[in-house]
Amino acid sequence: MRGGGRSSGVGVRSALRRELARQGGEVQSRAIEFAPFECFSLCMACGRLVEPTSADPMRSAPADDRSRSVKRRCPACQEIGLVDLRHTPSVYSLSEVEEDESKLSRSRRRALAVALVPAVALMGWLAYSGFHHLMREAHDATSVIVQVACSFIVSAVLGWALSQVKDPLRRTTPRRWRLPEHGLRPSRPRRVTTGVVESAGELLRAPLSGRPCLAYEVAAREDDDAGESAGSWRLLEQDNAALRVGGVDVPRGHALLRLPRQLSSAGLIMERDEPAQQYLRMRGLLETEYVHIYETILAPGETCSIGRRDATEPHQILAA
Incomplete structure (x- = not known):
């Protein structure tokens, strides 16, 4: 249920975004290019929200302030270059990127989880087989050693696969x-x-x-x-x-x-x-x-x- 609600929410969001763009014209139009109130700037490296440079919510030259944001340094990670969240097209682009990365991350985790099923089954079979040989053919040391070695190899492969489930797109800090x-x-x-x-x-x-x-x-x-x-x-x-x-x-x-x-x-x-x-x-x-x-x-x-x-x-x- 949780996953279904999230998927339907993403679909509704995309449909509404398209409808609003159709009704209001192009997002890039000057009438809606900048929000009519003060907004934060965002560090794309770590997600830190940074206070605006101006206290004037109706500053006359928002493009100039956006240019200053690009040159500002993040107080958290010290990276230079912030996104002015008053700039509506930038916020739309950011939303699209987050949505695409979220879909890709979920797809990778599902694919890797499915790929682990055969490895888990093989490891279980080898463990059972090794124990069986150990109990019935304890005198055959070579057989036991081979079974244990195979189990270790499969365990190593399984551990590597599990580490890959931690998707490289997975963030360690919030988006904002x-x-x-x-x-x-x-x-x-x-x-x-x-x-x-x-x-x-x-x-x-x-x-x-x-x-x-x-x-x-x-x-x-x-x-x-x-x-x-x-x-x-x-x-x-x-x-x-x-x-x-x-x-x-x-x-x-x-x-x-x-x-x-x-x-x-x-x-x-x-x-x-x-x-x-x-x-x-x-x-x-x-x-x-x-x-x-x-x-x-x-x-x-x-x-x-x-x-x-x-x-x-x-x-x-x-x-x-």
Whole structure:
């Protein structure tokens, strides 16, 4: 069911994209070439969302700003060259690339999994045969050695094949992300403190629901498997206000939220309200995208656990 929903979502998204292009003319027309509001820039190397260079949402020369984005350096991986997500044709191209890579990755995994079936069967037969010879012909050392050697060879081939299932197109970072420094690969905290979370400054508002909170995460993906790896997400974004848990103070933007994710909606982005559509478009997700969107918050007065491995990593906020 999960895979079927994803496939139908991709089909609907493609059909809607074609229909919108037919109704509105060519995507490249100046009327829709740039979004009428501020958007982030995107590092194509690691997926980091980078704040715009201008605070003016209606800047008069968006092409000039796009040129500056190309020359900017990613603060995460230090690669030069960012994509200005205000540029609509670039966002359409990015969406097409993501869709094609997703299809190719799934096809490769299926093909490799099917190819493993004969290897697994052969290994099972050799293992059984070797055990049979060992029990009935223990005096025939040569036979046993040959069977064991064959099993090792097949095991090596099987191990190599399994390693290839980790598709080279498989990402280790989300397509789009904004997290605290070192937040993509956090280590297990050494010491964890549990307590009630308190505000140490002004509260935030969750971007999609508007709920008051001390920290939030907005995440988007094609399916509803919230436990999948970081590289399978279309968007992962977090922020936190200054807060305190059990006597531990955390500055603004230095907490990594690791709470169970809460599903906000599933469907076409165009079915969401206008503020949600704009929020997602600013991050390079089109209204024709079919996604599962999660919004998870940490509210004042909740009980949680907090810890980190060392002073170079963000404080991790965990379920109590």
